[in-house]
Amino acid sequence: MPTIRHQDAFHIAFCVDNHYFRAMGAMIASIIAHNPRRRFVFHVFAFHVSEDNARRMKEIELNPDIQVVPHVVDPSLFQGFADMIASSYYSLSTFTRLIVPSVLKDVTDRVFYLDADMLCIGSLDELAAMDLEDTVALVVEDVGWSTPEGRDGRYSVLGMKARHYFNAGILYINIHEWEKHRISETAIELLLSNREKLTFNDQDALNIVLEGRVRYIPIKWNYIYSMIADLKRGKLSMDAVGDAVILHFAGLIKPWNDWSGHVARELYLRYHALSAWRDTPLDTAPLNHKEMRIHSRSLMKRGRIALGLYWYLRFAQAALARKLKR
Structure with missing residues (x-):
């Protein structure tokens, strides 16, 4: 450990x-x-870090107030769960988020876990000052569009008592309490014994295991923005996000999909230009059949029928090819 x-x-x-x-x-x-x-x-957990990405992370450290620590995840870190994982169809990547507290327990007493498909648009001072002494983690309520049954349906399906379900894209973790209650171990055991029920994998498992042990904080700390909902309506502008501090672009379409034409690209580009990956291009065209279908629908909603039909044909071909490979 550096x-x-x-x-x-x-x-x-x-x-x-x-x-x-x-x-x-x-x-x-x-x-x-x-x-x-x-x-x-910044702690970066990955199964592999290319030389190029390692170089870019070192560039961030030119700022004397910033340190970037790569953690190349070795399968041996999962040794305690080896038997369970070996008898399941899950890949190790499913469990990576769950090892963060144990890896960092001798480094810090709290860690803010974040998904990568986010942008910060405000100060973290208020969050950093929050008291974690009486809780395992601070979390944010999920939104209905991201769970097929909606929030009520999701906690009901999981057999939870509380009428809450959080999105695990952010977790402000009290590492001592997390480890004391064996949250990761219990979540993994639950995942492996309830595969069909836990549609959202470790997010579902964590909601069950952490029920009654988390504190919900305002949605501004994990404001989920659905670009796909906009594009399906042919809408390219962003809705107002109020007092949001962290925008979470959950879902299929991301702000680095340049082909989308959505205004969220401009917000992303503002920070992309400041990053160590600033010379890497955005995605100029849809990469898979799902993206092609969304692009086709968005174009036709905006009256660009010919181009929309072109991408629909591309979608149909890609979807057929994928089906034939099965």
């Missing part, structure tokens, strides 16, 4: 693969831009 230079730093963790380093870079740049007087240690 030496942590800033003992008073705010610790943030990401779990990424090589496709998400670019997104994480923009998120890190946005955090730094809106919190210029705060020291940060």
